[in-house]
Amino acid sequence: xxxxxxxxxxxxxxxxxxxxxxxxxxxxxxxxxxxxxxxxxxxxxxxxxxxxxxxxxxxxxxxxxxxxxxxxxxxxxxxxxxxxxxxxxxxxxxxxxxxxxxxxxxxxxxxxxxxxxxxxxxxxxxxxxxxxxxxxxxxxxxxxxxxxxxxxxxxxxxxxxxxxxxxxxxxxxxxxxxxxxxxxxxxxxxxxxxxxxxxxxxxxxxxxxxxxxxxxxxxxxxxxxxxxxxxxxxxxxxxxxxxxxxxxxxxxxxxxxxxxxxxxxxxxxxxxxxxxxxxxxxxxxxxxxxxxxxxxxxxxxxxxxxxxxxxxxxxxxxxxxxxxxxxxxxxxxxxxxxxxxxxxxxxxxxxxxxxxxxxxxxxxxxxxxxxxxxxxxxxxxxxxxxxxxxxxxxxxxxxxxxxxxxxxxxxxxxxxxxxxxxxxxxxxxxxxxxxxxxxxxxxxxxxxxxxxxxxxxxxxxxxxxxxxxxxxxxxxxxxxxxxxxxxxxxxxxxxxxxxxxxxxxxxxxxxxxxxxxxxxxxxxxxxxxxxxxxxxxxxxxxxxxxxxxxxxxxxxxxxxxxxxxxxxxxxxxxxxxxxxxxxx
Numbered sequence: 001x002x003x004x005x006x007x008x009x010x011x012x013x014x015x016x017x018x019x020x021x022x023x024x025x026x027x028x029x030x031x032x033x034x035x036x037x038x039x040x041x042x043x044x045x046x047x048x049x050x051x052x053x054x055x056x057x058x059x060x061x062x063x064x065x066x067x068x069x070x071x072x073x074x075x076x077x078x079x080x081x082x083x084x085x086x087x088x089x090x091x092x093x094x095x096x097x098x099x100x101x102x103x104x105x106x107x108x109x110x111x112x113x114x115x116x117x118x119x120x121x122x123x124x125x126x127x128x129x130x131x132x133x134x135x136x137x138x139x140x141x142x143x144x145x146x147x148x149x150x151x152x153x154x155x156x157x158x159x160x161x162x163x164x165x166x167x168x169x170x171x172x173x174x175x176x177x178x179x180x181x182x183x184x185x186x187x188x189x190x191x192x193x194x195x196x197x198x199x200x201x202x203x204x205x206x207x208x209x210x211x212x213x214x215x216x217x218x219x220x221x222x223x224x225x226x227x228x229x230x231x232x233x234x235x236x237x238x239x240x241x242x243x244x245x246x247x248x249x250x251x252x253x254x255x256x257x258x259x260x261x262x263x264x265x266x267x268x269x270x271x272x273x274x275x276x277x278x279x280x281x282x283x284x285x286x287x288x289x290x291x292x293x294x295x296x297x298x299x300x301x302x303x304x305x306x307x308x309x310x311x312x313x314x315x316x317x318x319x320x321x322x323x324x325x326x327x328x329x330x331x332x333x334x335x336x337x338x339x340x341x342x343x344x345x346x347x348x349x350x351x352x353x354x355x356x357x358x359x360x361x362x363x364x365x366x367x368x369x370x371x372x373x374x375x376x377x378x379x380x381x382x383x384x385x386x387x388x389x390x391x392x393x394x395x396x397x398x399x400x401x402x403x404x405x406x407x408x409x410x411x412x413x414x415x416x417x418x419x420x421x422x423x424x425x426x427x428x429x430x431x432x433x434x435x436x437x438x439x440x441x442x443x444x445x446x447x448x449x450x451x452x453x454x455x456x457x458x459x460x461x462x463x464x465x466x467x468x469x470x471x472x473x474x475x476x477x478x479x480x481x482x483x484x485x486x487x488x489x490x491x492x493x494x495x496x497x498x499x500x501x502x503x504x505x506x507x508x509x510x511x512x513x514x515x516x517x518x519x520x521x522x523x524x525x526x527x528x529x530x531x532x533x534x535x536x537x538x539x540x541x542x543x544x545x546x547x548x549x550x551x552x553x554x555x556x557x558x559x560x561x562x563x564x565x566x567x568x569x570x571x572x573x574x575x576x577x578x579x580x581x582x583x584x
Contacts, residue, residue, distance in 0.1 A: 027082075087141065
């Protein structure tokens with residue numbers, strides 16, 4: 001089978017902006033008109049020189065040429081401004097769509113892909129790399145096109161006037177390009193290194209900010225936090241060394257390229273003295289040669305954008321083309337909320353299994369507790385049921401339908417997932433709760449807060465429900481954050497509730513309130529509970545004990561106590577640790 005040809009970065013870029021091609025083409029046309037108008041004064045000056053040399057006495061003709069030159073200047077300003085406005089409008093809409101496509105893509109890829117990627121890398125891709133497209137979309141496409149096309153027309157016109165002078169006008173251009181090419185020979189490799197250094201720095205900064213509490217607790221400053229300081233210094237030194245390497249060649253390029261008259265003036269003067277070049281033609285060529293180099297210099301300012309374009313496009317494309325969860329899009333009507341796992345095996349990395357041949361059934365309206373040592377696969381089972389990953393082998397059904405046959409949005413509608421690390425956004429409490437159901441009224445939001453035990457502490461805050469909780473809910477205690485997360489799940493009112501150690505990080509004073517909130521949330525629901533405190537799972541309809549990738553025990557609390565297996569050992573260990581009496 002013939003391998004599909006890889007599309008060029010410009011082609012990929014043009015595809016991303018397909019909804020706004022009309023605007024981009026319009027901006028290119030206006031940019032071309034702007035550069036044409038920019039050349040009008042050159043033609044007018046050349047015409048004035050010709051008239052002066054020919055002895056033209058009609059002053060009105062000089063005035064007319066001057067007015068036309070002035071119109072050309074204003075035309076250049078007008079068309080360039082319109083081109084820039086249109087291209088930027090189309091660009092910002094394109095970048096908005098691109099970011100929305102990326103975030104929508106993240107919702108469709110396995111959680112493992114997201115969790116295995118440092119958050120700083122996502123920030124770099126979604127913010128920096130996408131923003132790096134702004135210059136390309138808004139300037140490179142219209143302006144470089146115009147500033148390359150117009151010099152080509154001028155060169156053709158120079159060849160029409162005198163081919164010798166046309167070639168001489170291109171000498172410094174060719175030499176300047178050769179020098180620039182030599183300086184940029186290793187540019188792709190250098191830029192790849194710069195991107196790598198930038199990613200390392202971004203990841204270190206995100207990690208540093210995330211661990212700032214620990215850094216402060218151990219009296220570590222930013223400079224003494226080695227990973228952070230090393231990444232920042234490496235990034236700075238990399239760019240300094242790179243600039244030093246290119247300093248000589250870029251200085252030579254900047255000196256040579258504009259020196260177009262270095263060949264045109266002496267050779268043109270010699271041709272004029274020999275009689276092979278008319279003075280008016282000579283002076284016109286001088287004027288047009290000067291007009292030739294301006295657009296070319298502008299066009300060359302975009303070479304840096306072209307050089308980094310491939311890296312930016314590749315990085316964004318890798319994210320947009322990442323493997324997605326394999327789910328159908330056709331909605332399915334569920335008869336109930338029964339869940340079944342049949343011969344399910346799963347591996348995060350494709351080699352080491354964390355679950356092997358797991359079979360279980362969860363009936364609608366029942367509570368199932370998952371217990372076992374750390375790393376036994378409890379959370380993995382819950383997240384597979386929630387559709388965070390596709391199973392490696394086997395099948396999971398919800399309401400009699402395989403998860404892969406259901407749209408991800410439909411699975412999300414059926415399940416509320418409450419973990420110990422619930423995320424609150426830097427918005428008001430009201431907005432954070434309303435995320436459970438965006439269409440909910442203020443009254444419904446407040447009712448959910450009351451049922452989850454939030455209302456009392458919310459009213460003690462200065463701004464009540466309009467209090468902004470800070471990044472990740474940092475202005476609230478752990479128990480308060482959990483209760484808001486439960487209120488959010490309560491407002492969503494999904495028929496299946498997954499509680500992933502939802503009370504593990506809560507202090508004993510708040511645990512009773514949180515437990516009452518959980519009881520209100522889970523009333524008449526299908527419950528899957530993961531808990532490190534065995535007393536919270538005693539009343540489960542079934543308890544599944546996981547160990548070493550398998551379900552090793554299943555039954556009720558009383559049944560498992562009698563089996564004298566891993567569950568009984570856990571209970572016994574807990575009894576010895578905290579001294580509470582075993583109830584069978």
